[in-house]
Amino acid sequence: xxxxxxxxxxxxxxxxxxxxxxxxxxxxxxxxxxxxxxxxxxxxxxxxxxxxxxxxxxxxxxxxxxxxxxxxxxxxxxxxxxxxxxxxxxxxxxxxxxxxxxxxxxxxxxxxxxxxxxxxxxxxxxxxxxxxxxxxxxxxxxxxxxxxxxxxxxxxxxxxxxxxxxxxxxxxxxxxxxxxxxxxxxxxxxxxxxxxxxxxxxxxxxxxxxxxxx
Amino acid sequence: xxxxxxxxxxxxxxxxxxxxxxxxxxxxxxxxxxxxxxxxxxxxxxxxxxxxxxxxxxxxxxxxxxxxxxxxxxxxxxxxxxxxxxxxxxxxxxxxxxxxxxxxxxxxxxxxxxxxxxxxxxxxxxxxxxxxxxxxxxxxxxxxxxxxxxxxxxxxxxxxxxxxxxxxxxxxxxxxxxxxxxxxxxxxxxxxxxxxxxxxxxxxxxxxxxxxxxxxxxxxxxxxxxxxxxxxxxxxxxxxxxxx
Amino acid sequence: xxxxxxxxxxxxxxxxxxxxxxxxxxxxxxxxxxxxxxxxxxxxxxxxxxxxxxxxxxxxxxxxxxxxxxxxxxxxxxxxxxxxxxxxxxxxxxxxxxxxxxxxxxxxxxxxxxxxxxxxxxxxxxxxxxxxxxxxxxxxxxxxxxxxxxxxxxxxxxxxxxxxxxxxxxxxxxxxxxxxxxxxxxxxxxxxxxxxxxxxxxxxxxxxxxxxxxxxxxxxxxxxxxxxxxxxxxxxxxxxxxxxxxxxxxxxxxxxxxxxxxxxxxxxxxxxxxxxxxxxxx
Numbered sequence: 001x002x003x004x005x006x007x008x009x010x011x012x013x014x015x016x017x018x019x020x021x022x023x024x025x026x027x028x029x030x031x032x033x034x035x036x037x038x039x040x041x042x043x044x045x046x047x048x049x050x051x052x053x054x055x056x057x058x059x060x061x062x063x064x065x066x067x068x069x070x071x072x073x074x075x076x077x078x079x080x081x082x083x084x085x086x087x088x089x090x091x092x093x094x095x096x097x098x099x100x101x102x103x104x105x106x107x108x109x110x111x112x113x114x115x116x117x118x119x120x121x122x123x124x125x126x127x128x129x130x131x132x133x134x135x136x137x138x139x140x141x142x143x144x145x146x147x148x149x150x151x152x153x154x155x156x157x158x159x160x161x162x163x164x165x166x167x168x169x170x171x172x173x174x175x176x177x178x179x180x181x182x183x184x185x186x187x188x189x190x191x192x193x194x195x196x197x198x199x200x201x202x203x204x205x206x207x208x209x210x211x212x213x214x
Numbered sequence: 215x216x217x218x219x220x221x222x223x224x225x226x227x228x229x230x231x232x233x234x235x236x237x238x239x240x241x242x243x244x245x246x247x248x249x250x251x252x253x254x255x256x257x258x259x260x261x262x263x264x265x266x267x268x269x270x271x272x273x274x275x276x277x278x279x280x281x282x283x284x285x286x287x288x289x290x291x292x293x294x295x296x297x298x299x300x301x302x303x304x305x306x307x308x309x310x311x312x313x314x315x316x317x318x319x320x321x322x323x324x325x326x327x328x329x330x331x332x333x334x335x336x337x338x339x340x341x342x343x344x345x346x347x348x349x350x351x352x353x354x355x356x357x358x359x360x361x362x363x364x365x366x367x368x369x370x371x372x373x374x375x376x377x378x379x380x381x382x383x384x385x386x387x388x389x390x391x392x393x394x395x396x397x398x399x400x401x402x403x404x405x406x407x408x409x410x411x412x413x414x415x416x417x418x419x420x421x422x423x424x425x426x427x428x429x430x431x432x433x434x435x436x437x438x439x440x441x442x443x444x445x446x447x448x449x450x451x452x453x454x455x456x457x458x
Numbered sequence: 459x460x461x462x463x464x465x466x467x468x469x470x471x472x473x474x475x476x477x478x479x480x481x482x483x484x485x486x487x488x489x490x491x492x493x494x495x496x497x498x499x500x501x502x503x504x505x506x507x508x509x510x511x512x513x514x515x516x517x518x519x520x521x522x523x524x525x526x527x528x529x530x531x532x533x534x535x536x537x538x539x540x541x542x543x544x545x546x547x548x549x550x551x552x553x554x555x556x557x558x559x560x561x562x563x564x565x566x567x568x569x570x571x572x573x574x575x576x577x578x579x580x581x582x583x584x585x586x587x588x589x590x591x592x593x594x595x596x597x598x599x600x601x602x603x604x605x606x607x608x609x610x611x612x613x614x615x616x617x618x619x620x621x622x623x624x625x626x627x628x629x630x631x632x633x634x635x636x637x638x639x640x641x642x643x644x645x646x647x648x649x650x651x652x653x654x655x656x657x658x659x660x661x662x663x664x665x666x667x668x669x670x671x672x673x674x675x676x677x678x679x680x681x682x683x684x685x686x687x688x689x690x691x692x693x694x695x696x697x698x699x700x701x702x703x704x705x706x707x708x709x710x711x712x713x714x715x716x717x718x719x720x721x722x723x724x725x726x727x728x729x730x731x732x733x734x735x736x737x738x739x740x
Contacts, residue, residue: 082486162524
């Protein structure tokens, strides 16, 4: 009853890669800006972001579902039961995590290094770029964690995607339906494919991170 | 290009500890001035107030006879005319050349001029063929030399040195002191050298002063300061009567 | 140089995002196919994989579906997120039609509910004369029973049957276990825990080979054990973009002779499970 495994794996990769990259585009610049702020105002922001860490993906899925349903405020976009809708749901889950890690990593760039940049005459933008460079390894970690969350996510993509054959079937939702139909061997196979994809992406990202070692 | 530095009644308190209690100091343009004092007396605090890293509680700092501009871009412009080398190098992730050329890049220098000036600065500290070396793999002495080159490549008019050769071996100390002399000679910049090393102060400075208990106790021309100080406390300090 | 992102990386990042979003957008274009919400039980019988391509061949219209719980399927129809709904819960369907959310309703077919249980048959159900009798014996023996408890068609049928036996579900003891899940999961749980459960025969025959500790305990042919399937095109009056023509064509095709013959011929592991019973109001 499941569709073509290649198409399923491809869609998983497409949705997860898109949501990870989009989340990075939002979370990394925002995380650098917020991480550089003075400690006082940072505490409130930190608490807010950390609360979003605890947002269960299924809840994010429900919220996006209600948003995208024809009934809902963004219904005219017709994004429910589509890959883009799934990407949106995953961004809601992944972006806060990446934001939090980036903020932490930026804040812990050694204060003296930031001061040195200032002493050398860096303006705000140049300081941000320098800190980004110093925190590079940590930011790659944020991307790895974000991707991990995205590719293994099942609740939100099931609710928003609907696991429609030829459309919105991904590796994780296929495992769930396989189990429901007691097709355990197929589920294991899908699981192995998922792990292989994840491992490949991680090894690539890890290699990126290694370039950070000066 | 050079500038005078004047401090008037500078005060700074941390919590209930008053570190600077009204510091008055004047350094002539182009002079090399050694600020001495025991460890922890507030010399670093003073430098950090001068370079806008700490806001003073009271008092004024005059650069070339004028106060710092109140607006941020003005302050940034002034800051770019001042250089500082701290006790630890705090190098950026990257190569030696990346570090040395940092300040030039900040100021929009690029291309051939950037390469030329970077090479010149690295030559001054004896690292001309280490441009591609990663900053993390340098020895302590080499790293500090990079930090020095990074600070002076932009030709600051005022150079602040905060115990910049502390903990280094004699060979590296020699290289750095030669670099300071050469830099000062070619650019005529004003140099404020903070140190507790009397010998270094004697080697490098034309004038000296003693910071004690939050105020400047005495200043004077170097020879007179070290051999025949007027104040009893200065005498006790230069004679090594109390630990520093 | 120091303060701008390496051009190569920035270009690669932008290119990657643009490409990925474009592919995603292309895959998310407004659909040409008919979208149906149905139940997991319907999907689990395998009927749809067999029937839907036939409709496509005849009409040129592709039908895709999302399989969820009965409540969610009807809700998808209520919201206008799908064009047509196929469920098997007459009371809920009636409420759906009464509230004006459905355009019209075509009854299609029925399969049967069966009682499955452990080989050892602790409640002695094999000698039962009716389903009500069988359930009564289970209650007498306090034999473990797995209920879907998910407001599905099957679950609602189960509650009706307990009521017919004069038994009140809320008084049942710990032997009555609520799984809150679909048929496949509930059968798997019953299999692991040696419990009785009510299942539709389509799902049972599909999964029988993988449920070694369960057997068919009672499979009588009483009308009350019929699991009636209907298809309901969604009423386009409240929503834009419902592919109502396709939905109605689909509903009509399903009650027409060709589809009904296909349904009658559909077998799972060698057993015919559906009995055609068309009532075409669309």
